[in-house]
Amino acid sequence: MKIGFDNEKYLKMQSEHIKERIGEFGGKLYLEFGGKIFDDFHASRVLPGFLPDSKMKMLLELKDDAEMIIAINANDIEKNKIRGDIGITYDLDVLRLMDIYKSFGFLICGVVLTQYAGQPSADAFITKLSGLGVKSYKHYKIENYPSDIQLIVSDEGYGKNDYIETTRPLIVVTAPGPGSGKMAVCLSQLYHEQKRGVRAGYAKFETFPIWNLPLKHPVNLAYEAATTDLNDVNMIDPFHLEAYGKTAVNYNRDIEIFPVLNAIFERIFGSSPYKSPTDMGVNMAGNCITDDDVCCEASKQEVIRRYYKTLVKKKNGEDVQNEIYNLELIMKQLEITPEYRKCVTPALEVSERTGAPATAMELNDGTIVTGKTSALLGASSALLLNALKTIAGINDDIDLVSPKVIEPIQDLKVNHLGNHNPRLHTDEVLLALSISAATNPTAEKAMEAIKDLKGCEVHSSVILADVDMHTFSKLGINVTCEPNRQQKKLYHK
Numbered sequence: 001m002k003i004g005f006d007n008e009k010y011l012k013m014q015s016e017h018i019k020e021r022i023g024e025f026g027g028k029l030y031l032e033f034g035g036k037i038f039d040d041f042h043a044s045r046v047l048p049g050f051l052p053d054s055k056m057k058m059l060l061e062l063k064d065d066a067e068m069i070i071a072i073n074a075n076d077i078e079k080n081k082i083r084g085d086i087g088i089t090y091d092l093d094v095l096r097l098m099d100i101y102k103s104f105g106f107l108i109c110g111v112v113l114t115q116y117a118g119q120p121s122a123d124a125f126i127t128k129l130s131g132l133g134v135k136s137y138k139h140y141k142i143e144n145y146p147s148d149i150q151l152i153v154s155d156e157g158y159g160k161n162d163y164i165e166t167t168r169p170l171i172v173v174t175a176p177g178p179g180s181g182k183m184a185v186c187l188s189q190l191y192h193e194q195k196r197g198v199r200a201g202y203a204k205f206e207t208f209p210i211w212n213l214p215l216k217h218p219v220n221l222a223y224e225a226a227t228t229d230l231n232d233v234n235m236i237d238p239f240h241l242e243a244y245g246k247t248a249v250n251y252n253r254d255i256e257i258f259p260v261l262n263a264i265f266e267r268i269f270g271s272s273p274y275k276s277p278t279d280m281g282v283n284m285a286g287n288c289i290t291d292d293d294v295c296c297e298a299s300k301q302e303v304i305r306r307y308y309k310t311l312v313k314k315k316n317g318e319d320v321q322n323e324i325y326n327l328e329l330i331m332k333q334l335e336i337t338p339e340y341r342k343c344v345t346p347a348l349e350v351s352e353r354t355g356a357p358a359t360a361m362e363l364n365d366g367t368i369v370t371g372k373t374s375a376l377l378g379a380s381s382a383l384l385l386n387a388l389k390t391i392a393g394i395n396d397d398i399d400l401v402s403p404k405v406i407e408p409i410q411d412l413k414v415n416h417l418g419n420h421n422p423r424l425h426t427d428e429v430l431l432a433l434s435i436s437a438a439t440n441p442t443a444e445k446a447m448e449a450i451k452d453l454k455g456c457e458v459h460s461s462v463i464l465a466d467v468d469m470h471t472f473s474k475l476g477i478n479v480t481c482e483p484n485r486q487q488k489k490l491y492h493k
Contacts, residue, residue, distance in 0.1 A: 025201025
């Protein structure tokens with residue numbers, strides 16, 4: 001893949017900048033950490049060269065000075081809110097996140113339940129945490145939040161919340177998803193610290209929008225595309241422009257809440273340490289872009305992927321018409337259409353010619369490979385084998401997996417495991433290929449090419465089965481689908 005981002009420079013610059021911010025507040029900083037810490041695939045897609053775990057590696061530079069608080073909204077526990085990218089509830093994700101952070105050696109202060117109001121599921125989660133030996137804290141809903149500053153910054157507001165004991169200079173406040181109350185946790189802690197005579201500060205870490213890129217830069221528009229469900233809109237920061245005479249980009253929610261935050265800071269500290277919401281941020285990503293053209297192209301592709309993903313949501317019955325409208329507006333601003341994605345048209349052409357589902361892949365060198373449905377293989381499975389042949393330089397006429405290997409697997413699926421579809425899915429064909437590689441040097445050569453699938457782009461003429469989507473995801477392949485079903489059934493899995 002073409003690289004447009006200097007990851008090593010980012011790790012060094014970002015950790016140093018956070019250290020500077022800690023020093024500005026006398027040695028203690030609450031850092032609201034937005035987005036995903038260790039699996040930020042959106043950033044890695046729009047900033048080629050940014051690694052999904054870059055933020056975790058950056059925090060590891062500060063590990064000895066850092067501890068973590070995980071926030072979760074009690075209402076999200078009650079509603080069984082699902083984290084869409086991995087398909088588990090927020091409360092389970094809290095446990096998953098703690099396991100991961102601990103595996104990296106981070107100290108975890110505990111879990112804080114925000115908006116707590118005695119929800120039964122929240123109480124059950126508190127009991128579960130206690131049984132696991134994890135400290136939990138309750139932060140309560142404050143009436144007229146965030147407008148009633150006098151109540152908020154009082155013993156009846158933040159003062160009612162549990163104080164979370166911390167011991168290190170950097171306290172990272174994170175969460176399983178948006179709307180978890182990270183900022184309120186930070187501000188509540190500042191109130192309690194001030195009452196205890198401890199000087200502490202607040203800063204915000206958000207990778208996007210990138211404040212020192214233009215408002216309509218493709219990278220920032222890709223962020224808008226990723227958050228259409230939240231109705232986020234990138235805006236010029238008017239407070240920054242007024243204070244410094246410089247243009248900076250932020251998003252609507254931070255800009256709208258800044259006057260309130262300023263008033264809260266003034267009541268806690270006597271004066272606000274910030275003149276704009278951009279001032280609160282510590283993001284250095286914009287300084288580490290090495291090839292703007294590469295990042296612009298990657299961002300355009302991301303917008304189209306988001307568009308197709310939302311079309312599939314609509315097909316599945318979700319009310320996303322407004323999201324689709326906003327994504328179409330973003331594509332117009334970028335002067336692109338879905339066909340700008342190079343693997344779209346070839347997949348549709350093969351499907352039209354064969355009258356069956358088809359797929360196409362753009363390899364990292366720009367080569368287009370297609371896959372069609374057959375009696376033995378689904379279109380995605382055929383595509384994987386064809387792509388591996390092309391990458392490894394294997395003649396297209398050679399069978400990587402013998403029909404004699406495939407047929408017994410089909411018999412097992414249909415006659416013993418109760419499957420109706422005899423064709424091999426992607427995971428099954430890769431297992432068959434790996435078995436063949438034990439005795440077939442050509443298959444072994446194809447197996448060695450699997451690593452080169454990472455970063456490739458795939459489009460399908462129909463919505464893929466979950467198993468195929470998961471396989472492509474594990475291989476690092478970006479997939480889009482037409483909003484069509486292969487079969488007219490009510491239940492699809």
